[in-house]
Amino acid sequence: MATETLTPAPTRRRQRPRRDLGALRRLLIHLALIAFAMIMIYPLLWMLSASFKPIDEIFSDPSLIPSHIEWRHYVDGWTALPLPFHRYIFNSMVIVAGSIIGNLVSCSMAAYAFARLRFPLKGMLFAIMLATIMLPIHVVIIPQYILFNNFGWIDTFWPLIVPKLLATDAFFIFLMVQFIRGLPRELDEASQIDGCSYWGTFLRVIMPLCTPALATTAIFTFIWTWNDFYSQLIYIRDIDLQTVPLALRLFLDAQGQSSWGSLFAMSIVALGPIFGFFLAGQRYLIRGIATTGIK
Amino acid sequence: MTDNEVAVAPASRRSTGAPPGPTATSDSTRGRRSRKGLRKSASRRQSWAALSFLAPFLVGLLVITVGPMIASLYLSFTDYSLIGDANWIGLDNYERMLDDDRLLASIGVTVRYVFISVPLQLAMALGLAMVLDKGVRGLPIYRSIFYLPSLLGGSVAIAIMWRQIFGTEGLVNQVLALFDIQGQGWISNPDYALDTLILLNVWTFGSPMVIFLAGLRQIPAMYYEAARVDGAGPARRFFSVTIPLLTPIIFFNLVLQIINAFQAFTQAFIVSGGKGGPADSTLFYTLYLYDRGFTAFDMGYASALAWLLLLIIGLFTALNFLMSKFWVFYGD
Numbered sequence: 075m076a077t078e079t080l081t082p083a084p085t086r087r088r089q090r091p092r093r094d095l096g097a098l099r100r101l102l103i104h105l106a107l108i109a110f111a112m113i114m115i116y117p118l119l120w121m122l123s124a125s126f127k128p129i130d131e132i133f134s135d136p137s138l139i140p141s142h143i144e145w146r147h148y149v150d151g152w153t154a155l156p157l158p159f160h161r162y163i164f165n166s167m168v169i170v171a172g173s174i175i176g177n178l179v180s181c182s183m184a185a186y187a188f189a190r191l192r193f194p195l196k197g198m199l200f201a202i203m204l205a206t207i208m209l210p211i212h213v214v215i216i217p218q219y220i221l222f223n224n225f226g227w228i229d230t231f232w233p234l235i236v237p238k239l240l241a242t243d244a245f246f247i248f249l250m251v252q253f254i255r256g257l258p259r260e261l262d263e264a265s266q267i268d269g270c271s272y273w274g275t276f277l278r279v280i281m282p283l284c285t286p287a288l289a290t291t292a293i294f295t296f297i298w299t300w301n302d303f304y305s306q307l308i309y310i311r312d313i314d315l316q317t318v319p320l321a322l323r324l325f326l327d328a329q330g331q332s333s334w335g336s337l338f339a340m341s342i343v344a345l346g347p348i349f350g351f352f353l354a355g356q357r358y359l360i361r362g363i364a365t366t367g368i369k
Numbered sequence: 370m371t372d373n374e375v376a377v378a379p380a381s382r383r384s385t386g387a388p389p390g391p392t393a394t395s396d397s398t399r400g401r402r403s404r405k406g407l408r409k410s411a412s413r414r415q416s417w418a419a420l421s422f423l424a425p426f427l428v429g430l431l432v433i434t435v436g437p438m439i440a441s442l443y444l445s446f447t448d449y450s451l452i453g454d455a456n457w458i459g460l461d462n463y464e465r466m467l468d469d470d471r472l473l474a475s476i477g478v479t480v481r482y483v484f485i486s487v488p489l490q491l492a493m494a495l496g497l498a499m500v501l502d503k504g505v506r507g508l509p510i511y512r513s514i515f516y517l518p519s520l521l522g523g524s525v526a527i528a529i530m531w532r533q534i535f536g537t538e539g540l541v542n543q544v545l546a547l548f549d550i551q552g553q554g555w556i557s558n559p560d561y562a563l564d565t566l567i568l569l570n571v572w573t574f575g576s577p578m579v580i581f582l583a584g585l586r587q588i589p590a591m592y593y594e595a596a597r598v599d600g601a602g603p604a605r606r607f608f609s610v611t612i613p614l615l616t617p618i619i620f621f622n623l624v625l626q627i628i629n630a631f632q633a634f635t636q637a638f639i640v641s642g643g644k645g646g647p648a649d650s651t652l653f654y655t656l657y658l659y660d661r662g663f664t665a666f667d668m669g670y671a672s673a674l675a676w677l678l679l680l681i682i683g684l685f686t687a688l689n690f691l692m693s694k695f696w697v698f699y700g701d
Binding site: 100103104106107110111114115117118120121132133134135136179180183184186187191192193194196199202203206208209210211212213214215216217218219220221223237239240241242247271272273276297300301303304307308318319322323326327334337338341342344345348349352356359360363 | 412415416418419420421422423424425426428429430432433434436437438440441444451497500501503505506507511512513514515516517518520521523524525526527529530531532533534538540543544547572576579580583628631632634635638639642655658659662663668671672675676678679682686
């Protein structure tokens, strides 16, 4: 305790390793890290380059540079399936948009109640909510399928969107509860003295301050829904409603040796949006993982 | 499954201990009753407000989560097949499991996958986090590169890529050929097919790494100083300071990743073309469940399989928590 008051801990922590590591050692660590990072992402870079390679080079050349740039794979791949590829992208986008709106609205509402309001059975409900984060989808998917089948919802987007409107992604409730708890309570009290109802406080005070948590939720929902294969595979069989992951799977099943180039090209198209969101929002992603992981 | 709550218990404990409201103290006996009444109505109003905020969540919990769970327990005692009625057949589905060779194979495959890939993945994550925590310049760039596969790993596109990379004429064999090594079809060989999927899971070590990094940041520097003053070298500091203080986070990652790995589906489905082959060597439990439920529409049996999966995951999680008493250090 005494040392802590003398010098602030963080600065010393940052200085210590710098002093210890010699320049050579630092260089070696960087070289090792770069080599390792290169191995990690080499397959991704290689797939990107393969989507521009002549077809025989895909199967013979492990390097990253195509002998000449071939755009044909993108053109061919776009129209290789029953629908043009932008239709699959559109279908995926509809589901993604519905899921994002659903999660933002329903999870933030539930989170506000758990973080700020007192009500009967709160502790128990909170515990149940946490437990459902871990609940495997496989356990509930069969009765859900039967339920949605009775509603006539198979081969529609409803089974993929409606659960999000009902706050079933409890992970995001937890994330936002953690965030709202960090906001000063005085703000709520001040707004209530000024005559705000609970809904007024929620909409005018809490939500505007929650933007980082909402951004994290939106980005994660985007990536998870865009990547989701299992529930889309189960609920969507109609050829007109196929999404990007389903289209890629169709492509994989239908193709021969000659269309690997187009398949890679469309895979790159499928990964593009995730990569974009990752670049734009990695601050939120990493903070989201770190806070929900630790707290 | 109830054990899972403990992982985040500090948060829930905080929520129940709400501070008393500002009107809680009162010494005048005359004003007491009316104020009490006021407080009562205020708290009732708050409960109603809470209900309005929780309405979507509660409906979802009942209709999408708890209801289906109970329904699938019931269905597991029937021969329901989507067409026709659900006839009660008692424990038949569960007895059938004992003679189901594919089921036993799928349990074997899944358990091997979980218990090889998760430790490897966490060891990688911890190792890299330790190196990056040493004050390396450019940390955000490295962290991003290592984290990227975690985001992409579950997608169909990556599974397609994996299938090509480990195929007979794939990238791996092309690289091996540079060293004059004759490769083979890793994915078409039952001895190696599962290993490629294990490798894919290890490849996504980025998200536990980010959690480890955040945990390492929270170890106070004075512990290291104290250890140094007492003459502890780097190895000693690692095993006596870093590891013990990191055990809660190692434990958290372990629980989370084991539960996740048991549910892996997409990668095996795509890499094996939906069949779990060759020779059932990549027949994950979830693949077999999908096959019974949504290809054969044998929904009664599939429900029983689903509950068995829940029991298996619950059992391993409970074991994890029991064992944690012996190695997880929560400070004093």
